[in-house]
Amino acid sequence: MSKSVISKPIVPQNNEILMRDDAFIVTKTDRAGKITYANPIFIEFSGYSEQELLGQPHNIVRHPDMPRSVFDLLWNTIKAGDEFFGYVKNHSKNGAFYWVFATVTPSFSPRGNTVDDIVGYFSVRRKPDRDKLAIIEDLYRDILTAERRRNRHDAVAAGTEVLNQALHTTGKGYHEFILTL
């Protein structure tokens, strides 16, 4: 595996790549979020080879425009054994970006379906609606601004506060808001 290629910093570019209407991007991870499976469409969009992806932390595709608070919510949700839905902006190896509507779900061992039985996670992503994305982009920008005003330690709390305020004005919980956009 060519680690040197992966550790090279990615310079975000402004070119967007769009998902096809009928495409699904699928990955699986272990409990720590290291990639254990990537379908051909994820490999295509990421710009990495399968060998470069397997074993890497999933933040290999993390775009700097994504608020930390959203990933904090994602991990809190899936570690509790629940399913997470959300809009995610990822980047490719060449710096291009693509938006997805993602679901991330725990995989349980045959033993049972408590949090102790979680063996890993899997995610399925499809092309997001453009009009819904416009709302999400504004929201993420506000969250990110709040996060960047604080130091690393307080960033998630500040971003989460902005997210919760936005939810409060809609009168909806996070998942109800996301699924009824």
Ligand SMILES: Cc1cc2nc3c(=O)[nH]c(=O)nc-3n(C[C@H](O)[C@H](O)[C@H](O)COP(=O)(O)O)c2cc1C
């Ligand atoms: C199954 C699964 C799929 C994930 N998919 C993505 C993804 O597509 N893009 C992304 O940036 N993070 C994804 N994450 C979250 C990353 O693990 C990570 O929390 C995130 O990139 C933020 O990186 P950081 O924790 O280093 O700040 C996924 C996590 C899991 C468990």
